[in-house]
Amino acid sequence: MEANVPKRKETRKSLRIKVISMGNAEVGKSCIIKRYCEKRFVPKYLATIGIDYGVTKVQVRDREIKVNIFDMAGHPFFYEVRNEFYKDTQGVILVYDVGQKDSFDALDAWLAEMKQELGPHGNMENVVFVVCANKIDCTKHRSVDESEGRLWAESRGFLYFETSAQTGEGINEMFQTFYSAIIDLCDNGGKRPPSSVGVGFTKEQADAIRRIRNSKDSWDILGVKPGATRDEVNKAYRKLAVLLHPDKCVAPGSEDAFKAVVNARTTLLKNIK
Ligand code: GTP
Numbered sequence: 001m002e003a004n005v006p007k008r009k010e011t012r013k014s015l016r017i018k019v020i021s022m023g024n025a026e027v028g029k030s031c032i033i034k035r036y037c038e039k040r041f042v043p044k045y046l047a048t049i050g051i052d053y054g055v056t057k058v059q060v061r062d063r064e065i066k067v068n069i070f071d072m073a074g075h076p077f078f079y080e081v082r083n084e085f086y087k088d089t090q091g092v093i094l095v096y097d098v099g100q101k102d103s104f105d106a107l108d109a110w111l112a113e114m115k116q117e118l119g120p121h122g123n124m125e126n127v128v129f130v131v132c133a134n135k136i137d138c139t140k141h142r143s144v145d146e147s148e149g150r151l152w153a154e155s156r157g158f159l160y161f162e163t164s165a166q167t168g169e170g171i172n173e174m175f176q177t178f179y180s181a182i183i184d185l186c187d188n189g190g191k192r193p194p195s196s197v198g199v200g201f202t203k204e205q206a207d208a209i210r211r212i213r214n215s216k217d218s219w220d221i222l223g224v225k226p227g228a229t230r231d232e233v234n235k236a237y238r239k240l241a242v243l244l245h246p247d248k249c250v251a252p253g254s255e256d257a258f259k260a261v262v263n264a265r266t267t268l269l270k271n272i273k
């Protein structure tokens with residue numbers, strides 16, 4: 001009888017990838033990388049000068065990957081040094097500090113810098129982005145909440161993780177998911193697989209949530225002019241309620257936005273004859 005010899009597992013070619021970190025100075029880019037690669041945290045701020053480069057081997061699913069990490073300096077002073085490093089990148093770790101609203105608002109400018117450096121033929125679509133909302137251990141100073149960060153990331157098809165380089169929370173999970181998405185991208189010939197592109201909510205829903213979050217008063221929330229009639233208020237309310245109803249809308253922050261819309265209508269109708 002033939003022995004039941006298990007088949008030798010086919011070893012797939014190991015992958016080499018390039019990953020860069022982006023985000024304002026002092027948000028914790030270097031500490032996130034250090035926490036993952038060296039399992040330690042350095043409380044003292046040592047600004048990255050230009051670029052720090054490192055190579056690490058990691059095992060993700062059944063694959064071994066060799067990761068070339070280019071950890072960029074966030075300070076504007078180093079623009080001339082880091083601008084050469086954007087090309088041929090498969091993954092970007094985009095970091096902000098949840099206690100520094102400026103660093104969150106700067107994310108668009110970081111994407112714009114990368115886009116500009118890649119030039120007209122560069123393809124940002126086929127890069128895996130992971131957004132790290134970092135320093136979540138500093139709960140007292142939090143100024144960007146989870147739904148706001150998640151909405152920004154997911155409406156662009158980016159991954160989103162809440163992290164703390166200090167405690168290690170979210171760091172391993174973030175890197176595993178990030179590398180896994182890069183493997184899928186490489187296995188798909190360098191193109192983002194279709195399954196990872198859909199976000200489950202529309203741009204109209206994301207824009208409405210953002211607009212409501214930034215509204216000053218109830219008129220603003222419903223998008224009507226002060227002095228609008230009951231009919232106008234009700235019409236605007238119905239449109240937003242359909243768009244944002246939690247049964248229909250899965251966008252981060254939709255529940256709060258929906259509540260704000262209901263409250264705004266109630267407040268306005270009390271005062272309109
Ligand atoms: P540049 O290299 O200048 O662009 O900064 P960076 O983004 O690499 O920041 P770095 O990792 O050097 O961290 C900046 C400061 O924030 C340091 O003092 C870190 O100790 C601190 N820090 C980083 N991550 C965390 C975190 O998750 N929690 C807390 N409490 N502090 C953190």
Ligand code: MG
Pocket residue numbers: 029030031046047048071072073074
């Ligand atoms: Mg650094």
